[in-house]
């Protein structure tokens with residue numbers, strides 16, 4: 488699973504991509520479709536790609552991290568607990 492940003496100029500929103508090598512399922516191979524606006528991006532022709540919109544919280548977190556603004560949620564040990572090996 489990975490998250491990418493839509494290349495659509497009026498969209499640009501992040502979404503999740505799940506890649507499958509089984510090209511017998513119902514999605515056209517090699518096409519990555521934005522779940523927000525429908526912009527299609529080319530992927531590997533020998534794979535199929537299922538896309539999903541992120542939750543609002545996930546999208547907010549992705550936007551924040553992509554701007555280099557906030558990574559506070561990535562440091563759970565900062566709340567006073569000693570680091571565990």
Ligand SMILES: [Zn+2]
Pocket residue numbers: 493494495498499500521522523524525526
């Ligand atoms: Zn889009």
